[in-house]
Amino acid sequence: MAVNPIASVLVVDDEPDLRTLYELTLLREGHQVVAAGDLAQARDHLAQQHFDVLITDMRLPDGLGLELLHALNAERRAEKCIVITAYGSAENAVEALKTGAFDYLTKPVDLKQLRAAVRAALQSQRARPEMPANAIGAHRHGQATAHLAAAGVGTRALDRIIGQADCMLQIKARIEKVASSMAPVLIAGESGTGKELVARAVHDCSHRAAGPFVAVNCGAIPENLIESEFFGARKGAFTGASQDRDGYFQAARGGTLFLDEIGDLPFAMQAKLLRVIQERRVRALGGVQEEAVDVRLVSATHRDLSALVASGDFRQDLFYRLNVIELRTPALRERTQDLPELVRALLRKLCEESGVAVPEVSAAALAWLQTRDLPGNVRELENLLQRALALSNGQTLEPADFGAQETSVGLPEKITPPAFQDTVTSTQVSADIPDDLQTYLDDQERQVLLKALKEADFNRTAAAARLGLNLRQMRYRIQRLGIAMPKDPAFDDADTE
Ligand SMILES: Nc1ncnc2c1ncn2[C@@H]1O[C@H](COP(=O)(O)OP(=O)(O)OP(=O)(O)O)[C@@H](O)[C@H]1O
Ligand SMILES: [Mg+2]
The missing domain is CATH 1.10.10.60 (Homeodomain-like)
Structure with missing residues (x-):
């Protein structure tokens, strides 16, 4: 089990229930926790004590959590700040990252993510104090999360890619080779095959590793917001744009912009993206001046982009621009020999996350897994293991723990789709x-x-x-x-x- 560093944490939230929940969660981790209900109280605590981590809600009765961040930057009364923002307010989150927040969490806060964010903050503090504050942002599945730590801290993403099959050794070698260039990379592969992991590895191996890795799920942003999310907006660009704010391109400056699910990018936006790639300049919504962007593009898709081009749903010119280097993540069934190693590694990860002992896996269970058809690939394998962990009560995972015998409630060999x-x-x-x-x-x-x-x-x-x-x-x-x-x-x- 991983040893968690102990820290002093200040939690600021005006909702007493939430505050208590966060407090209890962190106390259970062994941290020393102080709580405040508004900016004024938080400032009092900061004046009295230095904290390792500050966790603050964005909207507080007497102002924005961001104000604390400004104060911190000036006086360094806390080392790392994690901001909690309302669902769907990616701009606040990007703003927070730019102001120097280490990470942000979206409401409703997943306590596991909260613990992980604090851990990452502490680790990064110990590992590399000089790491740029706005290192990584992510926007996935409509839920905004930014993970500064994931890229630079701990194991390199390249080393987290598990597999000794030829196709895996090849992809790892190619990642190292192409990382250093500026050429756009397109990662194609079925769902759950590790496209995002590969994208991070490309970033990690590049000379931009110390810069931000910003992941954007192209299918998850409402169409009317997409332009300002990508390129930023200047004050007054539209109702509600009360101040200048940056988009993903600006946030990724000096680093890598990961365009996930690029096949879902709305057609109108494709032309705008193409223009930015060609000219290497962006103009924020409502802005007059264009600014140069120094960003390496990595995109990914589980769809067949050339088929989308053929059907007229994806611009061919953009396809050629993005697909300068193609990396294909193989499906699990193309590398069944990697299964035992993957099972061991994923179990270790899952057990570490939940603080339980890592069980053995019986040969029968492994053999059973080998026969499974896993269209969701590594992610599905991970889910199967998670389920087995929850069901098993022994030291060894057996086929029954995976539901092998229960045909009614277990996983049927083949699911026949209903008419x-x-x-x-x-x-x-x-x-x-x-x-x-x-x-x-x-x-x-x-x-x-x-x-x-x-x-x-x-x-x-x-x-x-x-x-x-x-x-x-x-x-x-x-x-x-x-x-x-x-x-x-x-x-x-x-x-x-
Ligand atoms: N080769 C691998 N070694 C170790 N873990 C892997 C590997 N491939 C995938 N994973 C793990 O499987 C999960 C899914 O990977 P990832 O999110 O990168 O897949 P994806 O191809 O982006 O999937 P999707 O299309 O569903 O978004 C993650 O938890 C990732 O860490
Ligand atoms: Mg993905």
């Missing part, structure tokens, strides 16, 4: 389809667990019994879902297995 038209509307599926199934299921599970825990006065053993789980399964779920537990040792009664 589409009428069936969908006539079944309950039409009720409410969540945007993200996993998040939805996690929320449901979290609610049930919390209810059971509360009713059992946070005695995990009792709550587990109520839900037909054993303690190990319960602890795993609590960790995975980031459920904050009271730190009081009196609650930890029967928790030694």
Whole structure:
């Protein structure tokens, strides 16, 4: 299990419940936590004490969390700042990063992300104090998250790419070779094959490694915002643009801009992007002057871009510009020999994240995994392992933990899609389809667990019994879902297995 550095943390949020939740979460990590409800209180604490990490909500009763950041820059009363912004306000987040925030989290805050962000902040502080503040931003799946630390700190992305199959050795060699040039890279591959990991590796191996890595999900930005998100906007460009703000191109200056799901870029935007690439200059919305951009472009797609070009949905000229160097991430079925190594590495990662011991995997379970068809590739494998970890109660994962025998509730060998038209509307599926199934299921599970825990006065053993789980399964779920537990040792009664 990873050792977490201990830190002093100041948490600023005006919502008492949220403040307590963050506080408890960080206390459980062993940190020393001080909480404040507004800017004034936060300033008092900062005047009295130096903090390793400051976590602040953006909108506070007496001003913007950003103001604290300005003060910090001047006086250095805290080393690293993590800003919490409302969902969909990417511009605030970019602004925060530019002002020197280390990272930002989007509401509702995932406690696991909160813990990870604090850990990353502490690590980066120790690892390289001179790292530029605005190193990495990310905008994925409609949810904005920026990860400064992920690129520069810890293991290089290239080393995190697992696989000894020829095709993997080739791709790793090519990454190192092409990294140093400015040429645009297009990464093509099925979903879950590690396109983003490869993009980070290209950045990491390049001389821009110390600069920002900004990841943008091209399909997740509303069309009416896309231009200002990419190129920035000058004050007064549109209603609500009350001050100048930068876009992703400016945020990635000196680093790498990762255009994920480039195939989803709206057609109108494709022409604008092409122009920027050709001229290497951007003009912010409502701006008069163009500014030079020094950005390396890496794009990725799980769709067949040449087919999109053929069907007229993707501009051919843009395709040629982006596809100067093509890297193809192979599907898992093209490299089954890598499976055992991947399983071990992914298990290690998952267990480390949730603080449980890494189990063995039986030969039978491995053999069973080898026979699976995994269209979601490494990501799907990761999900399977996560599920098995939650179900298993032994030291070794067996085929049954993967649902191998249960044909009814387990994973069927082959899913026959229902005849589409009428069936969908006539079944309950039409009720409410969540945007993200996993998040939805996690929320449901979290609610049930919390209810059971509360009713059992946070005695995990009792709550587990109520839900037909054993303690190990319960602890795993609590960790995975980031459920904050009271730190009081009196609650930890029967928790030694
Ligand atoms: N070769 C690999 N070695 C180790 N981990 C990998 C590898 N490939 C993918 N992963 C892991 O699998 C998950 C999915 O990878 P990633 O997000 O890079 O895939 P992707 O191709 O961008 O998928 P999508 O098309 O679904 O966005 C991540 O957790 C990543 O770390
Ligand atoms: Mg991806």
